[in-house]
Amino acid sequence: MTENKTDLRIGQLLIEAQILRARDLNDAIKIAKITSLPIGRILIMSSYVGEREFKAAVQAQSLIRDSVLPFSAAIEALCLMARNEMTFEECLNEIGWARAKDATTNKLGEMLLDAQIITKEQMESAIRTSESTGLPLGRVLVSLGALTDETLATALNAQVMVRDGKIDRDQAIRGLNAAYSRRQDLEVALAESGFYRGPLKTSVRLGEMLVMAKLVSAVDIMNALEVGLMELKPLGKTLVDLKLISEATLDAALELQEMVSNKTLDELNAIATLRQCVDTGTPIIELLSQLDVPQDNFRTNVRLHDLLRVAGLLQHSDIELSDIPNTAEASSADAKASAGRLLKNGFIDQRTYFGGLRCYFLVATGWMNIQQAIIALNYLSNQKESSFDDVLFELNWTIKSRPRFASDKRRKGIVTSEGSLSRLKLDDI
Numbered sequence: 001m002t003e004n005k006t007d008l009r010i011g012q013l014l015i016e017a018q019i020l021r022a023r024d025l026n027d028a029i030k031i032a033k034i035t036s037l038p039i040g041r042i043l044i045m046s047s048y049v050g051e052r053e054f055k056a057a058v059q060a061q062s063l064i065r066d067s068v069l070p071f072s073a074a075i076e077a078l079c080l081m082a083r084n085e086m087t088f089e090e091c092l093n094e095i096g097w098a099r100a101k102d103a104t105t106n107k108l109g110e111m112l113l114d115a116q117i118i119t120k121e122q123m124e125s126a127i128r129t130s131e132s133t134g135l136p137l138g139r140v141l142v143s144l145g146a147l148t149d150e151t152l153a154t155a156l157n158a159q160v161m162v163r164d165g166k167i168d169r170d171q172a173i174r175g176l177n178a179a180y181s182r183r184q185d186l187e188v189a190l191a192e193s194g195f196y197r198g199p200l201k202t203s204v205r206l207g208e209m210l211v212m213a214k215l216v217s218a219v220d221i222m223n224a225l226e227v228g229l230m231e232l233k234p235l236g237k238t239l240v241d242l243k244l245i246s247e248a249t250l251d252a253a254l255e256l257q258e259m260v261s262n263k264t265l266d267e268l269n270a271i272a273t274l275r276q277c278v279d280t281g282t283p284i285i286e287l288l289s290q291l292d293v294p295q296d297n298f299r300t301n302v303r304l305h306d307l308l309r310v311a312g313l314l315q316h317s318d319i320e321l322s323d324i325p326n327t328a329e330a331s332s333a334d335a336k337a338s339a340g341r342l343l344k345n346g347f348i349d350q351r352t353y354f355g356g357l358r359c360y361f362l363v364a365t366g367w368m369n370i371q372q373a374i375i376a377l378n379y380l381s382n383q384k385e386s387s388f389d390d391v392l393f394e395l396n397w398t399i400k401s402r403p404r405f406a407s408d409k410r411r412k413g414i415v416t417s418e419g420s421l422s423r424l425k426l427d428d429i
Contacts, residue, residue: 009231010054010057014057014078016075017057018079019078024046024048025048028046031046033241038136039231040054052081053081056081056088060077065163069092069097070097073095073097076095077091077092077095080095108156109127111159111172114173115173115177116177116180117147117151126140126144136223137226138226149218149222153225155176156222156226163229204260204271206236207221209256209274210245210253212271213272213275215245216239216244216245224239224242227242237250249274252277256284261399262398264362265288269291273288285358288354290357293332293361297364298330298331298364299366300330302370303328303330304338304356304360305322305338305339305342307377308342308352308356310370310374311374314348315347335364340353354388355380358387358389359388360373376395
């Protein structure tokens, strides 16, 4: 049994204390996934554990995570409580453990109370409602009108920063109070107070992207954030577990978020691409190839087919045989038309079609110059299983911010010269 406080689950505590059986926990997890109900509510409703024991385990989990209570003491107290009618606090006293006078916790309600955002009466009322309904405390506070969604998001962010060791609890409380008073972001309030020097927003956040793409509501994001904090799970995994998004949607969102972080895609195009990917099932690699750069912002006079020829991916005769006009202004429309002709006549494969247009988009936006494009395209031609964005990673021109899996290339629709994507038909080009 692990004693790692950052990876501690309620179920593990209950099993270790011999209050819950592993098979009963597995059954409850299956039901929770189907119903989207909190796991604790399922355990109690199914009579796998009593409400008294579950509340004690939640209390123990919180104290362990806040480094207030040793794991071994928590298990000993839970075992003792299961054999008699004493409260968890009484059991802790019975085994000789006493809370340090200066011990503090990072519970949401206590942090909001200490930051003078809610009153003691509001917190007690919300706790009673949370315990009776099984709903997260933060969501109850919003429903009761004690908090706004924005303030809840700020408080949850503060919890994450304390948990990750970026700030301590006192700094979080002062930052929360300042943010609440001025109605500003927590990071800004902390920076102005001299507490936090980490980077401010450098990319669109996952939750923001999903909300702006109208795939998940802001309320559902707030709920998922709180559930994720309680269960120590990332937002994306929590959203998938709650069946608010699919794994494919999460993968697409993280991929696009990474591009925004690397500035190879702007925020608006990322959101629009994500929405289109979900609505149509079209692979990201295909959607990216069809993005346009406004002519007023076009940063190159080189046409796509000339770039492909200089990079060694085309012969001059290929261009002539494809009937590509000699005189035309460099533009997104011209690039797509030329790439379509070359693909239709068999002078480039589908992978080069997608990669060439993606490369040209980055040249047209000024993200890379012609020399860099030639290097990347040449590298692409020799890496038969990589997309153009994979090539950028492999050349160390962009930074990875999410894990890569062997199945990623299949999910993204990457094909070799022998493969094909069903959605792209030559007759449609």
